[in-house]
Amino acid sequence: MRRLIVGVDIGGTNVVVGILPEDGSSIHGVNAEPTKLTAGPDGALAQINRMVRKSLQETTEELGSGSFEVIGVGIGAPGPLDRSSGTVIVSPNLGWSNTPLRDLISEAVELPATLENDANCAIYGEWWRGAAKGGRVVVGLTIGTGVGGGIVIDGEIFHGASDAAGEIGHASIDTTGRRCKCGNYGCLEAYAAGPAIAARAIEGIEAGARTKLLDYVDGDLTGVTAKIIAQAAIDGDHYCLDVIRETAHLLGSAVANLVNIFNPDIVVICGGVTKTGEHLLEPLRIQVVRRAFEPSVAACRIVPGALPGTAGVYGAVAAFLAQKAKAV
Amino acid sequence: MRRLIVGVDIGGTNVVVGILPEDGSSIHGVNAEPTKLTAGPDGALAQINRMVRKSLQETTEELGSGSFEVIGVGIGAPGPLDRSSGTVIVSPNLGWSNTPLRDLISEAVELPATLENDANCAIYGEWWRGAAKGGRVVVGLTIGTGVGGGIVIDGEIFHGASDAAGEIGHASIDTTGRRCKCGNYGCLEAYAAGPAIAARAIEGIEAGARTKLLDYVDGDLTGVTAKIIAQAAIDGDHYCLDVIRETAHLLGSAVANLVNIFNPDIVVICGGVTKTGEHLLEPLRIQVVRRAFEPSVAACRIVPGALPGTAGVYGAVAAFLAQKAKAV
Numbered sequence: 001m002r003r004l005i006v007g008v009d010i011g012g013t014n015v016v017v018g019i020l021p022e023d024g025s026s027i028h029g030v031n032a033e034p035t036k037l038t039a040g041p042d043g044a045l046a047q048i049n050r051m052v053r054k055s056l057q058e059t060t061e062e063l064g065s066g067s068f069e070v071i072g073v074g075i076g077a078p079g080p081l082d083r084s085s086g087t088v089i090v091s092p093n094l095g096w097s098n099t100p101l102r103d104l105i106s107e108a109v110e111l112p113a114t115l116e117n118d119a120n121c122a123i124y125g126e127w128w129r130g131a132a133k134g135g136r137v138v139v140g141l142t143i144g145t146g147v148g149g150g151i152v153i154d155g156e157i158f159h160g161a162s163d164a165a166g167e168i169g170h171a172s173i174d175t176t177g178r179r180c181k182c183g184n185y186g187c188l189e190a191y192a193a194g195p196a197i198a199a200r201a202i203e204g205i206e207a208g209a210r211t212k213l214l215d216y217v218d219g220d221l222t223g224v225t226a227k228i229i230a231q232a233a234i235d236g237d238h239y240c241l242d243v244i245r246e247t248a249h250l251l252g253s254a255v256a257n258l259v260n261i262f263n264p265d266i267v268v269i270c271g272g273v274t275k276t277g278e279h280l281l282e283p284l285r286i287q288v289v290r291r292a293f294e295p296s297v298a299a300c301r302i303v304p305g306a307l308p309g310t311a312g313v314y315g316a317v318a319a320f321l322a323q324k325a326k327a328v
Numbered sequence: 329m330r331r332l333i334v335g336v337d338i339g340g341t342n343v344v345v346g347i348l349p350e351d352g353s354s355i356h357g358v359n360a361e362p363t364k365l366t367a368g369p370d371g372a373l374a375q376i377n378r379m380v381r382k383s384l385q386e387t388t389e390e391l392g393s394g395s396f397e398v399i400g401v402g403i404g405a406p407g408p409l410d411r412s413s414g415t416v417i418v419s420p421n422l423g424w425s426n427t428p429l430r431d432l433i434s435e436a437v438e439l440p441a442t443l444e445n446d447a448n449c450a451i452y453g454e455w456w457r458g459a460a461k462g463g464r465v466v467v468g469l470t471i472g473t474g475v476g477g478g479i480v481i482d483g484e485i486f487h488g489a490s491d492a493a494g495e496i497g498h499a500s501i502d503t504t505g506r507r508c509k510c511g512n513y514g515c516l517e518a519y520a521a522g523p524a525i526a527a528r529a530i531e532g533i534e535a536g537a538r539t540k541l542l543d544y545v546d547g548d549l550t551g552v553t554a555k556i557i558a559q560a561a562i563d564g565d566h567y568c569l570d571v572i573r574e575t576a577h578l579l580g581s582a583v584a585n586l587v588n589i590f591n592p593d594i595v596v597i598c599g600g601v602t603k604t605g606e607h608l609l610e611p612l613r614i615q616v617v618r619r620a621f622e623p624s625v626a627a628c629r630i631v632p633g634a635l636p637g638t639a640g641v642y643g644a645v646a647a648f649l650a651q652k653a654k655a656v
Contacts, residue, residue: 160591263488
């Protein structure tokens with residue numbers, strides 16, 4: 001009988017659920033829904049419970065009942081958290097504060113559960129079954145509503161002294177730069193997160209830049225998102241290509257720092273903006289070559305994520321297996 | 329019979345040699361000399377050989393012959409290096425290029441030897457027997473001719489994928505900032521290394537700053553060094569205190585990044601500039617509190633090094649023991 005694990009990736013924008021076997025060789029019953037932010041902690045919990053049961057049902061329909069057993073749920077959630085107690089310390093977007101999320105979900109879905117940071121999950125997923133497979137020292141960025149980071153060393157998520165390591169999006173690339181929501185100045189997130197890319201693009205348009213971007217949003221600047229900018233860039237809009245190139249320069253500067261600090265063999269960049277492909281990656285790599293030490297650059301591949309939308313689910317499952325293996 | 333190990337710390341400015349027992353509980357025969365840069369690789373090798381023999385003789389005189397055996401030499405050297413072959417890949421200051429330094433020294437002093445990066449040694453020494461003792465995730469900076477870095481996780485130096493990790497001094501804190509010798513822009517080293525501190529101080533004086541600093545150098549600005557600035561600050565010179573405070577702000581910004589990335593339990597700051605004590609550390613810590621995530625700040629102590637002048641020797645010996653333990 002195959003042993004399956006449910007992965008739950010709770011983001012500020014979407015909740016994604018999927019079910020994987022222990023070897024991560026396939027994924028079943030994938031469901032994604034916008035996160036129910038307004039419904040409060042109970043609403044989010046009800047949503048997760050419903051989504052998990054839906055995924056389990058779809059998996060049963062696909063694989064046939066009796067062919068597998070489900071041994072647990074790996075949860076990825078944003079914000080600082082305490083793994084040993086399974087508590088989310090604080091997550092402003094989700095309205096959680098000292099919430100024992102692991103046990104709440106475990107009780108709701110009637111399965112053992114583990115909790116891990118969502119960005120750690122995304123990078124761990126890419127290490128386990130994605131673009132960073134085989135990496136010994138993997139550093140990753142996941143670009144979305146924020147810029148998350150994860151560090152995987154010798155096949156284990158690096159957690160630091162109190163489970164808070166990996167906040168690479170909140171390493172400043174300009175000590176006197178743009179104010180970040182976190183309180184710091186010049187954080188990578190303040191330039192390269194989706195909303196920050198949109199904000200930079202809008203600033204340029206307000207200053208008179210010529211672009212077809214407005215056609216994509218019916219002339220309404222407030223409708224501009226990083227996703228739309230990426231699409232306009234792919235469609236050949238010169239201004240949007242330049243915004244992507246500037247994003248690549250800023251990301252490249254941050255990645256160069258990571259290359260000098262960690263000497264990684266793989267840096268993986270995840271998130272929708274990587275859909276722009278070489279428009280982003282080529283200038284990013286050029287910055288890294290210009291800025292980082294040659295021996296470290298030579299040792300490092302910089303790759304886009306290979307599991308768009310589900311990296312966090314893969315990683316949540318891998319983290320479940322890793323935490324359970326350590327507990328035994 | 330006690331087993332002793334020789335530690336050799338080869339810096340761009342000084343070579344320091346000392347001899348320690350396996351438990352690092354004492355240090356003997358400490359010798360420091362300016363590095364003979366002009367004499368080329370052979371000259372430096374002859375100098376190291378002579379210094380090691382002098383330290384051995386002094387240790388014999390102190391402890392009595394027959395009371396100990398010397399089992400090896402741990403070497404700390406600057407620049408990218410390959411530990412497995414014991415080769416310094418390149419060290420511009422010392423004129424070395426693909427130099428098999430480990431075996432050259434081993435043959436000269438007739439003892440087994442290991443090679444490790446000098447900044448890694450300094451931080452490892454602080455972890456083993458200094459201010460970072462007991463730390464599980466230790467990140468350190470060593471401020472001298474350059475700004476070196478070292479990372480110690482669970483009692484082991486973190487080397488990255490190809491022995492080049494830890495170049496924290498070459499993480500940029502301002503992507504469009506001061507050009508660094510390494511080719512990057514805005515590296516911490518370009519602001520906080522000894523020569524960079526002196527350069528910033530001189531720029532202010534040239535712009536009209538009032539200071540007694542000139543009295544310390546007989547009116548000759550070219551004689552200004554970070555050491556003299558630190559002394560003038562300790563003596564109460566307001567301008568030099570401000571230069572130290574600015575240095576603390578820049579260092580604090582970089583340390584905040586490290587706190588967010590690594591979630592360390594100890595950050596250790598080594599080097600002569602720490603002689604200014606709380607003049608440096610208080611504003612540095614304030615920056616970290618302002619900039620880094622609260623849970624990570626709460627988990628972290630920021631301390632000055634406790635082994636001035638010999639941290640690299642302690643760490644070279646600890647690295648010898650660690651490499652030999654792994655080889656067995």
